[in-house]
Amino acid sequence: MRSDNKKTVIVGIFVLIGIIILVVGILTLGAQQKAFVKSYRVFAVFDDVAGLQTGNNVWFSGVKIGNVRKINFFGESQVEIEMNLESSTKDFIRKNSKATISSDGLIGNKIIVIYGGTGEAPPIEAGDRLEAVMPLDTDRMMETLQENNLNLVNITNDLKVLTGRLAGGEGIVGAMLTDSVLVQEFKSIMSNFNQTANNSNRMSRELARFSSQLNQSGTLVDDLLNDTTLFGNLKSTSEELDQTVKRAQEAAKNINKITENLQSTDNPAGMMLNxxxxxxxxxxxxxxxxxxxxxxxxxxxxxxxxWLFRRSFRKMERAKEKESED
Amino acid sequence: MANNTVAPKSGLRRRIENFFIGLASAYRFVERFFKEVWFPPYEFKELIRQCYQIGYNSLPLISLTGFIVGVVFTNQSRPSLAEFGATSWLPALISIAVVRAMGPLVTALIAAGKVGSSIGAEIGSMKVTEQIDAMEVSATNPFKFLVVSRVLASTFMIPVLVMYTDFVALMGAFLNVNQNELVSMSTFFVQVFDAISFLDISSSLLKSLVFGFTIGIVGCYKGYNSTKGTEGVGKAANSAVVMAMFLIFIEELLALQITNFFRQL
Missing domain, CATH: 1.20.5 (Single alpha-helices involved in coiled-coils or other helix-helix interfaces)
Known part of the structure; x- marks a missing residue:
């Protein structure tokens, strides 16, 4: 009888411990997966969910705040995701926050990441629909990468040809690499260039100085550029000059006409000349x-x-002498 | 199977007939169990005694096996994960493997070997020594006393043993992971519970109940229908283990399909 009681107690303890393990496991699982946490439901509509499954996690700022509850088809070919989020996150997620699909590792499970949102927007409420941002499509990435690879192959091929030609001493650069005389000449060219650059530098400094001097008030150029009176004078002078030129043109025409007349024989001067x-x-x-x-x-x-005129001639000579003496 | 009264026939036909007769006999046995289990008298003392035998007495063997499974499985999985630098996934991998499949399966197989054979041999020897007939004569229901108590004990103890096995296997895995990857216990168990769901635990429990029932009912059926003296007892014990193990694998396969169906909902 005593043995039976002992066995009963042992069986009771044995079963109890087994049940405790089970209960602890369930509670831990529930706590970890937020199963017993008060939650609210939000939605997001994606064109492509990239293999997202029910139960996948939802992250906000790198913290797990809920999970995917349901995945339904929506509209023509879109997918509506129903998410359960912890109530405690309501104050931090805003109505203008965005949802995208990501991965919790390089080859990990798909997750929904909620990000963005500004303080100006009101906090999210149950039943709200978040703006969905399509994730980077790996297929498209791979296509671009393949294009890059092809370009890289072409570039390396070109580079191979180029280096081959360089090594063979072809072209200017190749010749420079192999021909020592050319290198010396190039060096001298470079030194000339250097000198030219120095001269240019000096010249530009001089020009700067000269222009600064020109800019000083009272100088001719400054007056020309800035004195409005002088400009008016110059303008009137130019107009007068213009008129003078016109007159000169007329005079030249007249001279031309005279010359033509002189060349003809129908006038006295022309007749004299021709x-x-x-x-x-x-x-x-x-x-x-x-x-x-x-x-x-x-x-x-x-x-x-x-004898008749001798006397008057003498008078004339005396008058001349007198005038010279005065 | 053993109580067939059909005249011996040769060849395939006899075998097929024996198979269907055995199936019908097994069906009648299970049917009788479900009829007897609900009605008094309830053999509580015998049930507790069987729980002690099946559960508590199997604990050391199953704990040791579970621990070894945890350590070995972790060690064997490490190189594959290390190939692509994912040894941090070891806790998740072990958790899924142990909770979903290995815990219930290893426990059921060990129990089938230890408990199934002992039930088959015990009831078989009682059968061949006509103790069961004597019980019937003395107005005791041998089916209720021997079969119902053992099947119930087996059905309820296997899930409890599975809980122990899961725990011990995870502890073994933790020791291994802790030594090699220097992962703390909290991190280990966070990753373990992160990888599993309620569906995994509930399916594991339900599966264990079915395994426990299978071990008990097969052991009792084989023992209850044993013939040919001591030779029949050995045969009953042996076939109880073989049949129970075979059915456990079939049930595991079905459970996997059913669980996957619920997982997709």
Whole structure:
């Protein structure tokens, strides 16, 4: 009888411990998965949930705050996610917060990440629908990466050809790498460049100094640039100059006309210049005149010593002498 | 199976007939159990004694097995996870493996070997020594006293043993993980419970109940229907273990399908 009681107690303890293990396990599981925490329900509609499953976690700022309760098709081909979130997070998640699908590791489970939201927006309420942001599509990423890879292959091929040519001494750079004379010349060019750059530098400094001097008030350039009176004077001068030029043009026209007249034979001056017969006649006339004037001169000289005129000539000489003495 | 009265026939036909006769006999046995279990007199003392035998006496063996399973499974899984630098997933992996499958399965298999055989042998020897007939003569219901108490004890003790096995296996895994990955106990158990769900625990418990019932009913059926003297007792014990193990695997497969169905809801 006593043995039976002992066995009963042992069985009781044995079963009790087993039940305790079970209860502790359930409570721990419930606490960890927030099963016994008061929660509220929010929604998000995605085009593609990328393998998200019921029970997957919902994170906010890196903290697990709930899980996915239901996944339903919505609209034409969209998916509505129903999430259970802890009531304590209500004050921190705003109505303008966004939801996206992420992963809790490189190859981990899918999760929903709630982020963003500004203080201006009111806190979230049960039944609200969060704005869904589509996650980066790995397939699209891989496609882009493949394109990059192809580009990289092309680049490396080009680089291979380029380096091959360089190593073979082709082109300017290749020749520079292999030809020592060219290198020396290049060095001298570079030193000339350097010198030129120094000179340019100096010149630019001088120009800067010169321009600063020009900018000083009272200088001609500064007056030209800034003195409005001088500008007005210059303007009027330029206008006058313009008129003068116009007049000069008219004068040139007149001269041109005169020249044309001189070239024709229908006027006395033109005839003098262009008619050879007239010229010969004029020449002979002038020669006759010269001869006549010479004989007239001789006649006058003879007259000086003639008794009739000798007296008046002497008077004239005395008057001249008197004038010179005064 | 053993009580068939059909004239011996040769070949495949005899085998097929024996199989269906055995199936009908097993069905009648289970049916009788469900009829007897609800009505008094209730053999509480015998039930407690069987609980002690099946549960408490199996605890050391099952605890040791569970511990070894936890350590070995962790050790064997580590290289595979280490290949892609995911040894931090060991607690989650072990948790899922132990709670969902290995805990109930290892416990049921060990219990089938230890308890199923002992029930088969015990009832078988009582059968061949006509003790069961003597009980009937003395106005005691042998089915209620021998079968119902053992099947109930087995049905209720296996889930409790599964709880122990799960705990001990996880502790073994923790010791191993703690030594190699320097993971603290709190982190380990956070990761363990993060990986499992209520469905895992409830399916594990329900599965254990079914396994326990299977071990008990198969052991009792084989013992209750044993013949041919001492040779029959050995045969009953042996076939009780083999049949129980075979059914446990079938049930495990069905349980997996049913659980997956509920998991997708």
């Amino acid at each position: 008619d050879e017969q007239f010229a010969d006649m004029l020449k002979s006339t002038l020669e006759n005149l010269d001869e006549g004037s010479a004989s007239f001169n001789e006649t006058l000289e003879a007259m000086r010593y003639h």
